[in-house]
Amino acid sequence: xxxxxxxxxxxxxxxxxxxxxxxxxxxxxxxxxxxxxxxxxxxxxxxxxxxxxxxxxxxxxxxxxxxxxxxxxxxxxxxxxxxxxxxxxxxxxxxxxxxxxxxxxxxxxxxxxxxxxxxxxxxxxxxxxxxxxxxxxxxxxxxxxxxxxxxxxxxxxxxxxxxxxxxxxxxxxxxxxxxxxxxxxxxxxxxxxxxxxxxxxxxxxxxx
Amino acid sequence: xxxxxxxxxxxxxxxxxxxxxxxxxxxxxxxxxxxxxxxxxxxxxxxxxxxxxxxxxxxxxxxxxxxxxxxxxxxxxxxxxxxxxxxxxxxxxxxxxxxxxxxxxxxxxxxxxxxxxxxxxxxxxxxxxxxxxxxxxxxxxxxxxxxxxxxxxxxxxxxxxxxxxxxxxxxxxxxxxxxxxxxxxxxxxxxxxxxxxxxxxxxxxxxx
DNA sequence: GTCGGCATACCGACCGGTCGGTGTCCAAAG
DNA sequence: CTTTGGACACCGACCGGTCGGTATGCCGAC
Numbered sequence: 001x002x003x004x005x006x007x008x009x010x011x012x013x014x015x016x017x018x019x020x021x022x023x024x025x026x027x028x029x030x031x032x033x034x035x036x037x038x039x040x041x042x043x044x045x046x047x048x049x050x051x052x053x054x055x056x057x058x059x060x061x062x063x064x065x066x067x068x069x070x071x072x073x074x075x076x077x078x079x080x081x082x083x084x085x086x087x088x089x090x091x092x093x094x095x096x097x098x099x100x101x102x103x104x105x106x107x108x109x110x111x112x113x114x115x116x117x118x119x120x121x122x123x124x125x126x127x128x129x130x131x132x133x134x135x136x137x138x139x140x141x142x143x144x145x146x147x148x149x150x151x152x153x154x155x156x157x158x159x160x161x162x163x164x165x166x167x168x169x170x171x172x173x174x175x176x177x178x179x180x181x182x183x184x185x186x187x188x189x190x191x192x193x194x195x196x197x198x199x200x201x202x203x204x205x206x207x208x
Numbered sequence: 209x210x211x212x213x214x215x216x217x218x219x220x221x222x223x224x225x226x227x228x229x230x231x232x233x234x235x236x237x238x239x240x241x242x243x244x245x246x247x248x249x250x251x252x253x254x255x256x257x258x259x260x261x262x263x264x265x266x267x268x269x270x271x272x273x274x275x276x277x278x279x280x281x282x283x284x285x286x287x288x289x290x291x292x293x294x295x296x297x298x299x300x301x302x303x304x305x306x307x308x309x310x311x312x313x314x315x316x317x318x319x320x321x322x323x324x325x326x327x328x329x330x331x332x333x334x335x336x337x338x339x340x341x342x343x344x345x346x347x348x349x350x351x352x353x354x355x356x357x358x359x360x361x362x363x364x365x366x367x368x369x370x371x372x373x374x375x376x377x378x379x380x381x382x383x384x385x386x387x388x389x390x391x392x393x394x395x396x397x398x399x400x401x402x403x404x405x406x407x408x409x410x411x412x413x414x415x416x
Numbered sequence: 417g418t419c420g421g422c423a424t425a426c427c428g429a430c431c432g433g434t435c436g437g438t439g440t441c442c443a444a445a446g
Numbered sequence: 447c448t449t450t451g452g453a454c455a456c457c458g459a460c461c462g463g464t465c466g467g468t469a470t471g472c473c474g475a476c
Contacts, residue, residue, distance in 0.1 A: 020422085036330055038246035041465060053467080054423050063466065119327055122244055164394070164402050167387050168380045175379030186372070194372050202410035228455085249431060261433080262457045271432065 021059045023049040025073075028066045033112035037067055037120035067120060068128045074113045075135045078106060082142055092155060096146045097196040100169065104192035107176050115177040140166055147203070156203040169199050229267045231257040233281075236274045241320035245275055245328040275328060276336045282321045283343045286314060290350055300363060304354045305404040308377065312400035315384050323385040348374055355411070364411040377407050 027048040031040040042063055046056050060066050085099045107114045121132065144166045150156035172195060180191065226234075235256035239248040250271055254264050268274050293307045315322045329340065352374045358364035380403060388399065 036246070038244070039331065042467085043465080052423050055421075057467070058420085058422060119330065122327065123247065160402055160406065161394075164399065165406065167383070168403060168406055171380035171383030171386075172376045173379070174383055174386075175375070178379075178382075179375050186369075191372065194368055195376060198368065198373065198376055198410040201412065201414065202406040204409065204412075206409065250433080251431080260457050262435095263455075265433070266454090266456060 020049070020051055020055055024051070024056055024059065024066065025069060029070055029112050029116065032067065032070070032120060033115040037063075037116070037123045064125050064128060067116070067124060068132070070113060070116060071121075071124075071132050072135075074110065074117070075132070075139070078103065079135070079139050079142075081106060082139060086142060086146055092146065092150050092153065093200060096150065097200055099143060099146065100196035100199050101189070101192035103173055104176065104195050105188045107173055108180055108188035108191065111177050111180065114174065118174055118177060140170065143170075150203065154205075157205045159206065160203075165199075165203065168202075169195075228257070228259055228263055232259065232264055232267065232274065233277060237278055237320050237324065240275065240278070240328060241323040245271075245324070245331045272333050272336060275324070275332060276340070278321060278324060279329070279332075279340050280343075282318065282325070283340070283347070286311065287343070287347050287350075289314060290347060294350060294354055300354065300358050300361065301408060304358065305408055307351060307354065308404040308407050309397070309400035311381055312384065312403050313396045315381055316388055316396035316399065319385050319388065322382065326382055326385060348378065351378075358411065362413075365413045367414065368411075373407075373411065376410075377403075 024045065028040070028045045031045055031048060042053060042056060045066070046053050049056075056066075060069070081102055082099055085102060086095055088095060090098070121129065124132065140163075144162050147156060147162040147165055151158045151162060176191070186194075232253065236248070236253045239253055239256060250261055250264060253274070254261050257264075264274075268277070289310055290307055293310060294303055296303060298306070329337065332340065348371075352370050355364060355370040355373055359366045359370060384399070394402075
């Protein structure tokens, strides 16, 4: 009863050290991606993380909160990355190509988050959903800014609305999770470059 | 007790005549799209359709069956449409453009089905999921055939794998539901033509 | 001693699916 | 013409089970 360094709670022996909230987030991500948000019970998550429900509800207000935190983390990271690339002083075409390729690579690196984004967003509570959408919108707008810049300078075609082009492109990106397999023959960067090429070439003015 | 044309069953007075299975499918589609498959209870569906659970389980083996039927219906229709366009004797570029534009238009016309496809496919039982995937794959392969035809003839670039291009395009199509609003300024056909243009232009050989 | 960091036991709501029944129609028997 | 029987379409109360969330208490650290 008075043993030191008790290993009672949970069976987790491998990835222990990690803080409890981190472990919860990590395993929740995997489970949500694999089985969907609604099909994953809180019980499963806490068992996978080697803790109990008490622990989870100590750190998170609800199951929804868990999902929201996953979203927020991904969005912060992607926004940060885009901002860094978009505001460099490289030529426009290079900046857009880098932004496009990068978002593909990061989406593939975190396929789970991507899958969740796709399938479970509408299961968030309305206000949290609104917050996520707002953040996502900011991201799209920044990206669209690059396209519009090229349209003003004459580098890109102007017969297609910039927002249509951006939605076209991000549709492709969001759907990577439904077909990309790591066992395939193409690396994440190769896919990213292909996608960036397709975008840039689709944006060439029709005349030439 | 012996009245003719009794209107007892259900309260549905507006859209009655319609057969019960059709009504169930119709309302299930709307609810699944709005709230997601798991969040929609069988009770809600039958109430919306103006029948009872008994009726539903008389016509469908399970809630899963309902979802599967929705998928099957959409897939049959889209496959039929693609086959009709792809096998015409018009020039290749026109056939591909028509196929691309058509799938966008039909996806927008049936935004609900599209949304369900996106969000709820993984909630089907494994065997039904397999069946849906197989059918979907056939569709993609037919579409890819058009791209490959153009690559062989030299009309399209050959530095991008055809399957990457097809996945790129269908990602965009599947995501229409997440941003397209009927209240927007563009009609379904306009979006379809824009998307078709972007695809065709992305496929132009890099040299010119 | 009290406070953060959990564990454990438990609750009420709800959900998919079942099952014994009911009303209606039609066809064959009487 | 009437009766009977049974197939079909549907009803709705009910069940076992699960799930998100909570109430309470223990325990080591400060």
